Amino acid sequence: MKERLLKYLACPACQSEVALRDGAELDGAEIMAGxxxxxxxxxEYPIAGGIxxxxxxxxxxxxxAATAAVFGWEWKQFTQHDEKYGEQLLGWLSPVKPEFFRNKVVLDGGCGKGRHLTLAAAWGATDVIGVDLSEAVDTAFAATRASENIHVVQGDICRLPVRPVFDYAFSLGVLDHLGSPIEGFKSLASKVKPxxxxxxxxxxxxxxxxxTGFINPLRVNFTSRLNPRALFHLCKLPTAVLFLATKLIYGPLSRMGDGSSARRLFYGDYLSFLSRFGWREQHSIVFDHLVAPTAHYLTREQFETWWTGIQAQNVTIGWHNKNSWRGFGQVRAGS
Ligand SMILES: [Zn+2]
Structure with missing residues (x-):
């Protein structure tokens, strides 16, 4: 960790400031152990491996812990960077645009391998802090340590070890894997300043x-109980089906005319989007859908209660790829 991270950190138990004890081990500007x-x-909280x-x-x-363990395994395995991550991130964050990040202090709740930290920093954020419970923090740290304004912290999204000083916080594909998604969302929003x-x-x-009817029972009763490495190999079969369908059918059709003929097919919006990704990314997406012990699929009404629950203002809720909800809102000034 860099010393400038200290001013953002807080004890997750009592919210007080934390201080660096003398005798820390440095590697250049990086505090590697302490x-x-x-x-x-x-x-007391350790710093180990720079985190x-x-x-x-x-x-x-x-x-x-079981959920974090398998996602940690996933992000140590799928360390690839895809040039389409930027476009994908903007799809999840819409209506946010890259310039929105400029001069903002940003929190990524559940940063995984850190792919969004790099983008937020490239788009001009002052400091970006990624928090994740899993061992994926090691992958995220290795991928981002060269950037002086990117920070990686191991912590629980429901008990975030940071002060309420953020201009912008986001959490993508993480809250729906918590036992109580709304609890994680409220915790995230509580770290954003008015x-x-x-x-x-x-x-x-x-x-x-x-x-929810067919894949979920399979995930809950079978695939999430497999050893991750066995599931990794097993996923090659559905990935092959997905890869062929997206490359031979959805992809070509989505590039014809206005792409509406691809969108009319089964799961058309999402699979047309996936057709642009290569094998490795598609393999990671299939694995991601089958590995988690916990996954909630939320209705629009349920998702809306999150935003009323934090009394957010100027809320925009959007239907993304016709299979997921994205929300953006403002934390009440003076609340
Ligand atoms: Zn404390």
Whole structure:
């Protein structure tokens, strides 16, 4: 971690500031190993492998730990960077545009391998902090340590180890894997300063009945219980079907005319979008859908209650690729 991260950190237990203990091990400007002490409750948090560790899987609820463990495995395996991540991110964050990030202090709740941290920094954020419970933080740290304004922290999204000083916080494809998604969303929004903004993207219940009815029972009872490496190999089969369908049918049709003939096919909007990705990315998407012990598919009404729950203003809720909900809103000034 860089020393400038300290001013954003807070004890997840009591919200007090944390201080760096003397004797930390440095590698250039990077604090690779050391100890953070809470100035309030005196709890101690280690810095290891360059990352401040405010939570570990041994201390969180079993289901949450199991979910974090498999996503951690996923992001250590699928470390690829895809040039289409920027376009994909803007699809999830719409109506946010790259220039929105300029001079903002940004929080990514559930940063995975850190792919969005790099983009937020490239789009002009002052500082970007990615928090994740899983071992994916090691991948994220390795991918971003050269940037002085990107920071990676291991922590629980429901007990975020940061101060409420953010201009913008987002969480994408993460909250729907919590036991209580709304709890995670409220925690995320509580770290945004009054007048700042929040974005969230989650799976939708609408138009996903083939997943909730057919894939979910398979995921819950079978695929999420497999060893991740076995599932990784097993996923090559459905990925092959997906790859051929998107490359031979959805992709070519979506490039013809206005693309409406591809969109009329089964799951057309989403599969047309996926047709632009290569094998490795599609493999990671299939794996991602089958690996999680917990996954919620939310209706628009359920998602709307998140925003009323934090009394957000100027809320925009959008239907993304006809299979997921994206929301953007402003945290009440003076609340
Ligand atoms: Zn404390």
């Amino acid at each position: 100890q953070l002490d809470c100035t309030g409750c005196r709890r 401040p560790r405010f939570a570990n899987l041994a201390e969180v609820e079993e289901e949450k 007048g700042g903004h929040v974005s969230a993207w989650v799976y939708g219940a609408e138009n996903n009945r083939w997943i």
